[in-house]
Structures are given as structure tokens and as C-alpha cells.
Amino acid sequence: MTDATPNQTAPTHHPTLEPLSPAEGRSLYLESRSDELADRSLELHEKHITSFVTWCRENGIENMNEVTARSVHEYRLSIREGFAQSTLSIYLSTVRQFVRFCESIDGVGGGVAEKIVLPDRDRTARSETLEADDATAILSYLRKYHYGSRTHALMALLWHTGIRTGTVQALDVSDHQHERERLRVRHRPETDTPLKNGENAERYIALSAEVSEILADYVSEVRHSVTDEYDREPLFTSKGGRPSKNTIRRNIYAATRPCSTGRGCPHNRDPDTCEAAGRTNAASKCLSTVSGHPVRRGAITHHLRQDVPEKVVSDRMNVSQSILERHYDQRTEDEKTEQRRQFLSNI
DSSP, X not given: OOSOOTTOOOOOOOTTOOOOOHHHHHHHHHHHHTTTSOHHHHHHHHHHHHHXXXXXXXXXXXXXXXXXXXXXXXXXXHXXXXXXXXXXXXXXXXXXXXXXXXXXXXXXXXXXXXHOOOOOOOTTOOOOOOOHHHHHHHHHHHHHHSTTOHHHHHHHHHHHHOOOHHHHHHOBGGGEEGGGTEXXXXXXXXXXXXXXXXXXXXXXXXXXXXXXXXXXXXXXXXXXOOOOTTSOOBSSOBTTBSOOHHHHHHHHHHHTOGGGXXXXXXXXXXXTTOHHHHOGGGGGGSTTOOOHHHHHHHHHHHHHHTTOOHHHHHHHHTOOHHHIIIIIOOOOHHXXXXXHHHXXXXX
């Protein structure tokens, strides 16, 4: 006679599993994906999985053998307050891929990944945005301490115009018409600088006197005097010529770290030991930094909040009014109502 009753469930054992620390699993996973993911995608996977690995360490999980679907659910509950639903879903999707990989190398019990439930993603949900107060703080800091630098010129232009990073990369020195305070945006696929919307994206963009002056000072004092492989003179340069889109993105990540522009660290990290603070190439690991698209989204919303008509914003930022309203406009319904009231007050 045994002590167990028919209703008792014996603990699950995985005799074929091999010990695997979360950190080692992360390294093996990233190495396995390095040839198939773009650099930026790989960086995001590392960021998402590192968040989970950190949670494991803080909760005493030293071996991936111990990870279950319940573990991942508890991780989800621990971070859900810090993310929008769509962002949370992206994080957990990456973690599920990581767990599935660990299953494949006998580090996690079979079937765990399939039990991980992802939160529904709201396809119309608006994601992260550079807020106007943060943009103002960044630009004020850069103007005071790094006036006319590439970062200053880049961030001033992005915030003032809301253009895409691909458009920034495509600009030449001659496209900045300083005397007329404007930019000429051109689609030039034959020399590797196509615009997202092709010839329909070609336009002139008016600049403020201040932004035009910043660009002119950057060109005359800081810009590397180089040409690209087509003998064109890029407006923004690296020592080797026209910077890649990834280089521009890294510049934006670095510039939007709170600690890099005198705003301190909202996560109470020590800048001397924080990898994101210490290396420009690791800036994307900062939890408060943003990429070019949130800067564009914030700039568009800022224009709208300043009562710039939607048609003007649509033409200036090269985005249809329907897409603008659905994906870029961060104003609340109350804000929109009050702005409309101002236009109707005299009727």
C-alpha cells in the first residue's frame, strides 16, 4: 500500500534537461539569431530578454530548468504597469521565442513556450512618444553645451520638422537652402537615398530662422568634409561619408537618454556602472530612451497642439491625414474639442 491517493499529482520531472543559467541561455539565443535578425531587431531582442533574465535573478531562478509558464506569467505581472499593452505583448513574444529556443537545447521543459499566453495587442494603440517637455529639455541642453554639434543639428531638425530618419539620411548639404530657410527633400533611389513614399514625398520644408542657423553652423564648423560613393555631399556625415540609418538611430538613442542631457536617471541607475549610459552603442538599452519614430510622433503631436492645421502637418511631415490621425496624433479628445472651440468662438 502506498501513501499516494489516486487524486494526487506527482511532481513533474525532466530527466533529460541540462542545467542552463538564464544569462547563458540569453547568450546562446542571441548568437543563434545574429545571422537572421537585423542589428536593431537583435538589439530589441537583447533588451527584452535581458529584462526577463534580470527578473529571474531577482526572483531566485538560477537555472532555466525551473522556468514554467507560471514563471513567465509572474514576470508579466511584475512589468505590466510600466508598458502599454502593445509593448507588453512585444516583450512577452520575444521571451516566448527565447523559452522555445531553450526548450530546443534541453534547457526548459517541453511545451512551456506553448503555454505562454500573450496579451492582446491593440493594433490602433499609440506607442511611445517623445513628449514636448522632454524635447525642450534635450534641445536646451544641447544648445547650451553642444551647440552646432551633429547631435544638436539632428535633434533640432527632427523635432522642428518631424521628418523620418530615412529622409534625414537622404539630405545633402545643397538641400539646405539657408538663405531661404528651407529644406529641399528629394527622392534619389539611383544613388541609394530613396524616400519611403517615393516621388510623392518630394517637397520643400520651411525652417525657422533658429533651426536653419543651427544647420548652417553645423555645416561650417563640425561637419566632416566628405562625399559619399556617388560624389554627393551628405548633410549629416560620419568620417566615412553618409551615415547609415542605424548610425542615425544610435545618435537619437544616445541623445534621448535622460542622463545624457542633464535630466538624471529616472531608474536610479549609477551612470558609472550603467552600460546604456557608458556606451553610445548601448544607449538603446536605456529604458527611457526613444528611437526616431517616437521623436517624429511627438513632433507631429506638438505641431497639432500648437494649432497647426492637420492638412499643413500632413503635407509637411509627408503622412496622410487618415494615418496621421490613427497613428501619430497623441492629443486627447478633450484637447481636440477645446482646440475646435477656439476656432468656433466667433461664429
